[in-house]
Amino acid sequence: MDKKIVYTTPSQQLELLKKKNLIINDEISALNKIERYGFYNIINSYKEPYTETKNGKRIYKTGITFEQIFSLFTLDHNLRNSIMAAMLDLEEHLRAVTADVIAESFGIDNNEYLKWNHYRDRKVTRDRFSLKGILSTLQQNVYSDKDPIKYYREKYGIVPPWILFKGTYFSTLINYIRLFKNKEKSVLISKLYGISQEKVTSDIKQLFSDSLFIFLDYRNTAAHGGRIYNFMSKHSKSISFVPEFLNLSDTMFHLKTSYGLSQLLILMDVFAYQQPGNIIKDSLQTEINRHVKLYSDDISYIESAINISIKMTNCVWITKNSKKFHTIPTCSGIISPQLMEIERLKANGYIPCKRCGRKFWT
Numbered sequence: 361m362d363k364k365i366v367y368t369t370p371s372q373q374l375e376l377l378k379k380k381n382l383i384i385n386d387e388i389s390a391l392n393k394i395e396r397y398g399f400y401n402i403i404n405s406y407k408e409p410y411t412e413t414k415n416g417k418r419i420y421k422t423g424i425t426f427e428q429i430f431s432l433f434t435l436d437h438n439l440r441n442s443i444m445a446a447m448l449d450l451e452e453h454l455r456a457v458t459a460d461v462i463a464e465s466f467g468i469d470n471n472e473y474l475k476w477n478h479y480r481d482r483k484v485t486r487d488r489f490s491l492k493g494i495l496s497t498l499q500q501n502v503y504s505d506k507d508p509i510k511y512y513r514e515k516y517g518i519v520p521p522w523i524l525f526k527g528t529y530f531s532t533l534i535n536y537i538r539l540f541k542n543k544e545k546s547v548l549i550s551k552l553y554g555i556s557q558e559k560v561t562s563d564i565k566q567l568f569s570d571s572l573f574i575f576l577d578y579r580n581t582a583a584h585g586g587r588i589y590n591f592m593s594k595h596s597k598s599i600s601f602v603p604e605f606l607n608l609s610d611t612m613f614h615l616k617t618s619y620g621l622s623q624l625l626i627l628m629d630v631f632a633y634q635q636p637g638n639i640i641k642d643s644l645q646t647e648i649n650r651h652v653k654l655y656s657d658d659i660s661y662i663e664s665a666i667n668i669s670i671k672m673t674n675c676v677w678i679t680k681n682s683k684k685f686h687t688i689p690t691c692s693g694i695i696s697p698q699l700m701e702i703e704r705l706k707a708n709g710y711i712p713c714k715r716c717g718r719k720f721w722t
Contacts, residue, residue: 449639
Protein backbone atom coordinates (compact mmCIF):
# COMPACT_ATOMS: atom_id res chain seq x y z
CA MET A 361 0.00 0.00 0.00
CA ASP A 362 1.19 3.52 -0.77
CA LYS A 363 2.20 5.80 2.07
CA LYS A 364 -0.71 7.45 3.84
CA ILE A 365 -1.44 11.10 3.22
CA VAL A 366 -0.80 13.07 6.41
CA TYR A 367 -1.94 16.63 7.07
CA THR A 368 0.88 19.14 7.58
CA THR A 369 0.70 22.83 8.41
CA PRO A 370 2.17 25.43 6.03
CA SER A 371 5.14 25.85 8.41
CA GLN A 372 5.78 22.10 8.41
CA GLN A 373 5.50 22.09 4.62
CA LEU A 374 8.26 24.71 4.37
CA GLU A 375 10.50 22.59 6.59
CA LEU A 376 9.93 19.58 4.35
CA LEU A 377 10.90 21.64 1.32
CA LYS A 378 14.14 22.77 2.95
CA LYS A 379 15.01 19.15 3.78
CA LYS A 380 14.68 18.41 0.05
CA ASN A 381 17.29 21.04 -0.84
CA LEU A 382 14.88 23.86 -1.79
CA ILE A 383 16.16 27.35 -0.95
CA ILE A 384 13.61 29.71 0.61
CA ASN A 385 14.86 33.29 0.57
CA ASP A 386 11.89 34.83 2.37
CA GLU A 387 10.11 32.37 4.64
CA ILE A 388 7.39 34.79 5.74
CA SER A 389 6.51 35.59 2.14
CA ALA A 390 6.60 31.88 1.18
CA LEU A 391 4.35 31.02 4.11
CA ASN A 392 1.84 33.68 3.06
CA LYS A 393 1.82 32.37 -0.50
CA ILE A 394 1.21 28.78 0.60
CA GLU A 395 -1.60 29.90 2.87
CA ARG A 396 -3.14 31.92 0.03
CA TYR A 397 -2.87 29.45 -2.86
CA GLY A 398 -2.18 26.09 -1.25
CA PHE A 399 0.94 23.93 -1.10
CA TYR A 400 -0.25 21.49 -3.76
CA ASN A 401 -1.19 24.22 -6.24
CA ILE A 402 2.22 25.87 -6.02
CA ILE A 403 4.70 23.07 -5.35
CA ASN A 404 3.25 19.80 -6.63
CA SER A 405 1.96 21.37 -9.83
CA TYR A 406 5.13 23.28 -10.77
CA LYS A 407 8.12 21.49 -9.22
CA GLU A 408 8.68 19.10 -12.15
CA PRO A 409 11.41 21.00 -14.03
CA TYR A 410 13.29 21.78 -10.83
CA THR A 411 13.79 18.34 -9.27
CA GLU A 412 16.16 15.40 -9.75
CA THR A 413 16.69 11.96 -8.25
CA LYS A 414 19.73 11.33 -6.06
CA ASN A 415 20.32 8.17 -4.04
CA GLY A 416 16.77 7.07 -4.74
CA LYS A 417 15.27 10.29 -3.39
CA ARG A 418 13.58 13.13 -5.25
CA ILE A 419 15.18 16.44 -4.28
CA TYR A 420 15.44 19.93 -5.72
CA LYS A 421 18.31 20.79 -8.01
CA THR A 422 21.12 22.90 -6.59
CA GLY A 423 20.26 26.60 -6.46
CA ILE A 424 16.51 26.22 -7.00
CA THR A 425 14.43 28.54 -4.84
CA PHE A 426 10.83 28.66 -3.71
CA GLU A 427 10.60 32.03 -5.44
CA GLN A 428 11.52 30.45 -8.79
CA ILE A 429 8.79 27.81 -8.51
CA PHE A 430 6.30 30.46 -7.45
CA SER A 431 7.28 32.58 -10.45
CA LEU A 432 6.37 29.67 -12.76
CA PHE A 433 3.13 29.24 -10.81
CA THR A 434 2.42 32.97 -11.33
CA LEU A 435 3.13 32.67 -15.05
CA ASP A 436 0.61 29.88 -15.35
CA HIS A 437 -1.90 31.53 -13.01
CA ASN A 438 -1.99 34.71 -15.10
CA LEU A 439 -1.95 32.77 -18.36
CA ARG A 440 -4.91 30.72 -17.13
CA ASN A 441 -6.85 33.89 -16.41
CA SER A 442 -6.11 35.18 -19.91
CA ILE A 443 -7.23 31.87 -21.46
CA MET A 444 -10.50 32.15 -19.56
CA ALA A 445 -11.02 35.76 -20.66
CA ALA A 446 -10.18 34.89 -24.27
CA MET A 447 -12.53 31.91 -24.36
CA LEU A 448 -15.40 33.89 -22.86
CA ASP A 449 -14.84 36.52 -25.55
CA LEU A 450 -14.72 33.85 -28.24
CA GLU A 451 -17.87 32.20 -26.86
CA GLU A 452 -19.78 35.46 -27.05
CA HIS A 453 -18.64 35.99 -30.65
CA LEU A 454 -19.47 32.41 -31.62
CA ARG A 455 -22.95 32.63 -30.07
CA ALA A 456 -23.71 35.85 -31.98
CA VAL A 457 -22.53 34.59 -35.38
CA THR A 458 -24.21 31.19 -34.92
CA ALA A 459 -27.50 32.86 -34.02
CA ASP A 460 -27.26 35.06 -37.10
CA VAL A 461 -26.73 32.04 -39.37
CA ILE A 462 -29.63 30.12 -37.83
CA ALA A 463 -32.01 33.11 -37.94
CA GLU A 464 -31.11 33.76 -41.56
CA SER A 465 -31.71 30.13 -42.56
CA PHE A 466 -34.66 29.10 -40.38
CA GLY A 467 -36.14 32.24 -38.83
CA ILE A 468 -36.32 33.40 -35.24
CA ASP A 469 -39.10 31.15 -33.92
CA ASN A 470 -37.68 28.36 -31.77
CA ASN A 471 -40.54 26.09 -32.88
CA GLU A 472 -39.09 26.32 -36.39
CA TYR A 473 -35.32 26.61 -36.06
CA LEU A 474 -35.14 23.69 -33.60
CA LYS A 475 -36.86 21.26 -35.94
CA TRP A 476 -35.09 17.93 -36.42
CA ASN A 477 -34.97 18.12 -40.23
CA HIS A 478 -32.75 21.24 -40.23
CA TYR A 479 -29.81 19.25 -38.85
CA ARG A 480 -27.78 16.15 -39.51
CA ASP A 481 -27.37 13.47 -36.87
CA ARG A 482 -23.85 12.21 -36.26
CA LYS A 483 -22.40 9.26 -34.41
CA VAL A 484 -21.33 10.19 -30.88
CA THR A 485 -20.14 8.35 -27.79
CA ARG A 486 -22.54 10.22 -25.49
CA ASP A 487 -26.27 10.33 -26.15
CA ARG A 488 -26.59 13.87 -24.82
CA PHE A 489 -24.47 15.10 -27.74
CA SER A 490 -26.55 13.30 -30.36
CA LEU A 491 -29.06 15.27 -32.43
CA LYS A 492 -31.85 14.09 -30.18
CA GLY A 493 -29.88 14.98 -27.06
CA ILE A 494 -28.79 18.44 -28.22
CA LEU A 495 -32.23 19.48 -29.49
CA SER A 496 -33.79 18.17 -26.28
CA THR A 497 -31.37 20.29 -24.22
CA LEU A 498 -32.13 23.40 -26.29
CA GLN A 499 -35.87 22.79 -26.01
CA GLN A 500 -35.51 22.57 -22.23
CA ASN A 501 -33.56 25.83 -22.25
CA VAL A 502 -36.49 27.51 -24.04
CA TYR A 503 -38.50 27.02 -20.84
CA SER A 504 -35.82 28.42 -18.54
CA ASP A 505 -37.10 30.60 -15.69
CA LYS A 506 -34.18 32.98 -16.15
CA ASP A 507 -34.14 36.23 -18.10
CA PRO A 508 -33.81 37.15 -20.90
CA ILE A 509 -35.16 33.77 -22.09
CA LYS A 510 -38.17 33.91 -19.77
CA TYR A 511 -38.91 37.52 -20.76
CA TYR A 512 -38.94 36.79 -24.51
CA ARG A 513 -40.96 33.61 -24.11
CA GLU A 514 -43.68 35.31 -22.04
CA LYS A 515 -43.76 38.61 -23.95
CA TYR A 516 -43.36 37.42 -27.56
CA GLY A 517 -44.23 33.72 -27.39
CA ILE A 518 -40.89 32.77 -28.97
CA VAL A 519 -37.21 32.72 -28.02
CA PRO A 520 -34.94 33.98 -30.86
CA PRO A 521 -31.65 32.09 -31.30
CA TRP A 522 -29.51 35.00 -30.08
CA ILE A 523 -31.44 34.89 -26.80
CA LEU A 524 -31.56 31.10 -26.46
CA PHE A 525 -27.84 30.71 -27.06
CA LYS A 526 -27.06 33.11 -24.19
CA GLY A 527 -28.28 30.41 -21.81
CA THR A 528 -26.46 27.58 -23.58
CA TYR A 529 -23.26 25.95 -22.34
CA PHE A 530 -20.23 26.24 -24.61
CA SER A 531 -20.06 22.43 -24.92
CA THR A 532 -23.70 22.32 -26.01
CA LEU A 533 -23.16 25.12 -28.54
CA ILE A 534 -20.14 23.38 -30.07
CA ASN A 535 -21.92 20.06 -30.37
CA TYR A 536 -24.95 21.87 -31.80
CA ILE A 537 -22.74 23.43 -34.50
CA ARG A 538 -21.29 20.00 -35.24
CA LEU A 539 -24.82 18.91 -36.28
CA PHE A 540 -25.20 21.65 -38.92
CA LYS A 541 -25.83 20.63 -42.49
CA ASN A 542 -23.27 21.66 -45.11
CA LYS A 543 -24.98 24.92 -46.10
CA GLU A 544 -25.25 26.40 -42.59
CA LYS A 545 -21.79 25.16 -41.62
CA SER A 546 -20.23 26.75 -44.70
CA VAL A 547 -21.96 30.06 -44.02
CA LEU A 548 -20.86 30.00 -40.36
CA ILE A 549 -17.25 29.20 -41.20
CA SER A 550 -17.11 31.86 -43.92
CA LYS A 551 -18.28 34.47 -41.42
CA LEU A 552 -15.90 33.36 -38.66
CA TYR A 553 -12.85 32.89 -40.88
CA GLY A 554 -13.59 35.80 -43.18
CA ILE A 555 -13.47 33.73 -46.38
CA SER A 556 -15.98 33.15 -49.16
CA GLN A 557 -18.32 30.16 -48.88
CA GLU A 558 -16.85 28.70 -52.07
CA LYS A 559 -13.49 28.34 -50.31
CA VAL A 560 -14.90 26.35 -47.38
CA THR A 561 -13.63 22.85 -48.18
CA SER A 562 -14.19 19.63 -46.25
CA ASP A 563 -10.68 19.97 -44.79
CA ILE A 564 -11.49 23.45 -43.53
CA LYS A 565 -14.73 22.20 -41.98
CA GLN A 566 -12.83 19.47 -40.18
CA LEU A 567 -10.19 21.92 -38.95
CA PHE A 568 -12.92 24.25 -37.70
CA SER A 569 -14.70 21.48 -35.81
CA ASP A 570 -11.47 20.17 -34.25
CA SER A 571 -10.49 23.73 -33.31
CA LEU A 572 -13.71 24.29 -31.39
CA PHE A 573 -13.16 21.16 -29.32
CA ILE A 574 -9.58 22.23 -28.55
CA PHE A 575 -10.89 25.63 -27.44
CA LEU A 576 -13.39 23.85 -25.21
CA ASP A 577 -10.63 21.74 -23.65
CA TYR A 578 -8.60 24.85 -22.83
CA ARG A 579 -11.64 26.65 -21.47
CA ASN A 580 -12.58 23.77 -19.17
CA THR A 581 -9.00 23.27 -17.99
CA ALA A 582 -8.71 26.97 -17.17
CA ALA A 583 -12.12 27.06 -15.47
CA HIS A 584 -11.13 24.20 -13.15
CA GLY A 585 -7.72 25.60 -12.23
CA GLY A 586 -5.69 23.17 -14.32
CA ARG A 587 -2.12 23.72 -15.43
CA ILE A 588 -2.14 25.61 -18.74
CA TYR A 589 1.37 26.42 -19.94
CA ASN A 590 2.16 22.81 -20.94
CA PHE A 591 -1.42 21.59 -21.43
CA MET A 592 -2.11 19.28 -24.38
CA SER A 593 -5.68 18.93 -25.63
CA LYS A 594 -6.85 15.38 -26.30
CA HIS A 595 -8.06 16.66 -29.67
CA SER A 596 -4.70 18.12 -30.73
CA LYS A 597 -3.66 15.03 -32.70
CA SER A 598 -6.75 15.40 -34.90
CA ILE A 599 -5.50 18.71 -36.29
CA SER A 600 -4.27 18.60 -39.89
CA PHE A 601 -2.43 21.20 -41.93
CA VAL A 602 -4.71 23.06 -44.38
CA PRO A 603 -2.71 24.62 -47.27
CA GLU A 604 -5.64 26.87 -48.21
CA PHE A 605 -5.05 28.92 -45.05
CA LEU A 606 -1.49 29.93 -45.89
CA ASN A 607 -2.80 33.13 -47.48
CA LEU A 608 -4.81 33.99 -44.37
CA SER A 609 -2.28 33.34 -41.64
CA ASP A 610 1.51 33.49 -41.69
CA THR A 611 1.62 31.04 -38.81
CA MET A 612 -0.48 28.33 -40.49
CA PHE A 613 2.64 26.72 -42.01
CA HIS A 614 3.83 25.86 -38.48
CA LEU A 615 0.65 23.92 -37.73
CA LYS A 616 2.44 20.82 -39.05
CA THR A 617 4.78 20.74 -36.05
CA SER A 618 2.79 22.68 -33.47
CA TYR A 619 1.40 21.46 -30.17
CA GLY A 620 0.13 22.94 -26.94
CA LEU A 621 -0.10 26.72 -26.73
CA SER A 622 1.54 27.29 -30.10
CA GLN A 623 -1.13 25.14 -31.74
CA LEU A 624 -3.89 26.99 -29.89
CA LEU A 625 -2.60 30.38 -31.04
CA ILE A 626 -2.28 29.26 -34.66
CA LEU A 627 -5.86 27.96 -34.67
CA MET A 628 -7.12 31.22 -33.17
CA ASP A 629 -5.07 33.27 -35.62
CA VAL A 630 -7.17 31.98 -38.52
CA PHE A 631 -10.32 33.62 -37.13
CA ALA A 632 -11.29 37.01 -38.53
CA TYR A 633 -11.97 38.22 -34.98
CA GLN A 634 -8.49 38.50 -33.48
CA GLN A 635 -9.19 39.80 -29.97
CA PRO A 636 -9.34 36.42 -28.15
CA GLY A 637 -6.00 35.34 -29.57
CA ASN A 638 -4.45 38.72 -28.80
CA ILE A 639 -5.53 38.44 -25.16
CA ILE A 640 -3.57 35.20 -24.82
CA LYS A 641 -0.57 36.48 -26.79
CA ASP A 642 -0.28 39.62 -24.65
CA SER A 643 -0.44 37.64 -21.43
CA LEU A 644 2.00 35.01 -22.66
CA GLN A 645 4.50 37.63 -23.78
CA THR A 646 4.26 39.57 -20.54
CA GLU A 647 4.59 36.53 -18.30
CA ILE A 648 7.40 34.87 -20.22
CA ASN A 649 9.38 38.11 -20.32
CA ARG A 650 8.85 38.59 -16.60
CA HIS A 651 9.82 35.05 -15.67
CA VAL A 652 12.86 34.55 -17.91
CA LYS A 653 14.21 37.97 -16.98
CA LEU A 654 14.36 36.67 -13.42
CA TYR A 655 15.26 33.04 -14.24
CA SER A 656 17.00 32.85 -17.61
CA ASP A 657 17.97 29.19 -17.02
CA ASP A 658 14.31 28.30 -17.60
CA ILE A 659 14.25 29.49 -21.22
CA SER A 660 14.94 26.10 -22.82
CA TYR A 661 12.38 24.32 -20.66
CA ILE A 662 9.63 26.87 -21.30
CA GLU A 663 10.40 26.94 -25.03
CA SER A 664 9.91 23.19 -25.14
CA ALA A 665 6.76 23.28 -23.01
CA ILE A 666 4.94 25.93 -25.06
CA ASN A 667 6.61 25.12 -28.41
CA ILE A 668 7.43 28.79 -29.01
CA SER A 669 10.91 30.30 -29.39
CA ILE A 670 11.81 32.89 -26.77
CA LYS A 671 13.86 35.92 -27.75
CA MET A 672 15.44 37.79 -24.87
CA THR A 673 14.91 41.56 -24.93
CA ASN A 674 15.83 44.32 -22.49
CA CYS A 675 12.62 45.37 -20.79
CA VAL A 676 11.41 47.52 -17.94
CA TRP A 677 8.06 47.85 -16.19
CA ILE A 678 5.44 50.53 -16.86
CA THR A 679 1.92 51.24 -15.60
CA LYS A 680 -1.17 52.58 -17.35
CA ASN A 681 -1.47 55.75 -15.27
CA SER A 682 2.13 56.96 -15.27
CA LYS A 683 4.85 57.94 -17.72
CA LYS A 684 7.59 56.63 -15.41
CA PHE A 685 9.25 53.28 -16.03
CA HIS A 686 10.69 50.95 -13.40
CA THR A 687 13.45 48.35 -13.30
CA ILE A 688 11.75 46.59 -10.38
CA PRO A 689 8.09 45.43 -10.73
CA THR A 690 7.38 46.10 -7.04
CA CYS A 691 8.90 49.59 -6.87
CA SER A 692 6.88 52.16 -4.94
CA GLY A 693 3.93 49.83 -4.66
CA ILE A 694 3.08 50.11 -8.36
CA ILE A 695 -0.08 48.28 -9.42
CA SER A 696 -0.45 45.93 -12.42
CA PRO A 697 2.98 46.58 -13.99
CA GLN A 698 3.47 45.66 -17.65
CA LEU A 699 6.70 45.03 -19.55
CA MET A 700 7.93 47.32 -22.31
CA GLU A 701 11.09 47.03 -24.39
CA ILE A 702 13.66 49.70 -23.54
CA GLU A 703 13.90 50.69 -27.23
CA ARG A 704 10.26 51.81 -27.15
CA LEU A 705 10.49 53.99 -24.04
CA LYS A 706 11.66 57.24 -25.61
CA ALA A 707 9.20 57.10 -28.49
CA ASN A 708 6.36 56.67 -26.00
CA GLY A 709 7.51 59.49 -23.72
CA TYR A 710 8.57 57.49 -20.65
CA ILE A 711 11.12 58.69 -18.11
CA PRO A 712 12.95 56.61 -15.47
CA CYS A 713 11.75 56.30 -11.89
CA LYS A 714 14.04 58.23 -9.51
CA ARG A 715 14.11 55.33 -7.05
CA CYS A 716 14.85 52.24 -9.14
CA GLY A 717 15.89 53.79 -12.46
CA ARG A 718 18.84 55.87 -11.31
CA LYS A 719 21.24 54.34 -13.84
CA PHE A 720 19.11 55.86 -16.62
CA TRP A 721 19.55 59.40 -15.24
CA THR A 722 22.52 61.31 -16.63
